[in-house]
Amino acid sequence: MTQPVLDVDNLGKSFRTYGSEWSRVLSWFGLPSAALTERWVLRHVGFRIQPGEAVGIVGQNGAGKSTLLKLITGTLRPTTGSVRVRGRIAAILELGMGMNPEFTGRQNVHHVAGLMGFSHSQIDALMPEIEDFAEIGTYFDQPLRVYSSGMQMRVAFSVATAVKPEILIVDEALSVGDAYFQHKSFDRIRAYREAGTTLLIVSHDRSAIQTLCDRAILLERGAQVKDGPPEEVMDYYNALLAEREGQTLEVRRQDNGLVQTISGSFEATVEDVALLNHRGDPVEFVNVGEEVTLRLKVRAHQAIPRLVMGYMIKDRLGQTMFGTNTFHTEQILEDVAEGSSITYSAAFTANLGPGSYSVATALVSSDTHLLNNYEWRDLALLFTVSNQDKPYFIGTAWVPPTIRIER
Incomplete structure (x- = not known):
């Protein structure tokens, strides 16, 4: 059986305050020393x-994500449990971590790469490629303190990923900076992923998690509450964000094996x-470009x-293809009576690429389900799009061009 590259067992971290420095020192050696206060930020995490x-x-x-990564990379010591790592880790955590603001970009590359275990000659050999990937021009030889956050991110990412690591850990730092470098960074991450690098990524970007990851782990108030397929975990996380007093959250496994998340007050x-x-006939199979009604x-x-209806069309990975609601279309219903029945019909052209899709529905009071979530239902409907009569194309959208050629 293949050994895991990362084994996290019953991991926990607490931050303690002591009455004196002597009490703190005694605690390092396991000697009796009562802490004045103790705050657990992570408990019983294992995968x-x-x-x-x-x-x-x-x-x-505040769920404990960044603390978990620091424990894995060794920049924090665990209070309980253990972390076993097999292979070289490249980590991009807090912006500027390990970098000196008085050093130039080039000097910081030497410093950070040295901490990663590279020799001076190896760093010199890698330097041209790092400088080229960062694309910050003459700033590369200026102090880090004059850099924008996006420029710092460029240097940090370029040095951390200059050589394909066994394990690549990326925190939310990639959300800093311009769209161009974000695309460039994710292209490199995908390339390493395809070449066998193990990836651990923290992100609020649902699309990134579902595109890049085989599974996802959800932390809530320092506890591990879910570990499973990315779409299932992200649906649960989305419902958790809207959870309020008097609301419920249901998870149902359907006959097709998919897990459906339903949340709300159910008013x-x-x-x-x-x-x-x-x-007007119900269909499960749709032709590319066909006129349909949800x-x-x-x-x-x-x-x-106030009642607002919304829906989202998602691809098989759970990425949103299109979504809207009657708040944005200015069709809010006011003073809906108890027992009322309402039928919504949304007609659209299925300009989607071949593949399987799902529809999520929302009944809310405004433009978001975070205020009054009457019902949020993932996987409310499944359908398949096939290309029966259009020229061959790839992708998730049907946007046929008119191509002109001049010689």
């Missing part, structure tokens, strides 16, 4: 990552959802001051 696997870490701010619910063709039948179980 294994196999070679070549990509895992996303998700959770709200209004979707009783039926269907995709109809131009004749029909939702909604029941109000209590009187509702």
Whole structure:
């Protein structure tokens, strides 16, 4: 059996305050020393990552994500549990971590790469490629203190990924900077991923987690609450964000093996959802570019001051292809009576690429489900798009061009 490259066992971290420095020193040697206060930021976290696997870490701010990465990389010591790493780690954590603001970009590359275990001659050999990838021009030989956050990110990422690591750990730092370098960075991450690098990534970007990762781990208030397929975990996380007093969160495994997440106060619910063709017949298979209608039948179980219906079309990885709601289309229903039945019909052209898609539905009071979430339903409907009569193309969108050629 293949050994995991990363084995995290019952990991926990607490931050303690002591009455004196002597008390703190005694605690280092395991001698009796009562702490004045103790705050646990991570408890009972455990998972294994196999070679070549990509895992996303998700959770709200303060959930313990960055602390977990620091424990894995060794920049923090655990209070309980252990971390076993097999292979060289390249980590991009907090912006500027390990870099000296008085050093130039070039000097910082020497400093950081040296800490990573590279020799002076190896760093000199890598320097032209690092400088070229960072693309900051003459700033490379100026002090880091004059850099923008985006420029710091360019240097940090370039040096950390100059050589393909066994394990690549990326925190939210990649959200800093311009779109061009973000695309360039993710291209390199994908290339390393395809070449067998193990990836551990923290991101609030659902698309990044679902595109890059084989599985995801959800942290909530320092505890590990879910570990599974990215779409399932992200759906659960999305529902958790909207959870309020008086609301419930249900997770159902469907006959097809997919896990459906439903959350809300259920003051209004979707009783039926269907995709109809131009004749009004329910369909599961749709042609590229076909005219279809998404029909939702909604029941109000209590009187509702304002009702907004929204939907999202997602691809097989759970990435959103399109989404809107009746707040943005200015069709909000006011003073909906208890027991009312409402039918929503959204007609659109299925300009989607071949593949399987799902529809998520939302019944809310405004433009977001974070205020009044009456019902959020993932995997409310599944359908398949096939290309029956269009010229061959690839991708998830049908945007046919008119190509002109001049000689």
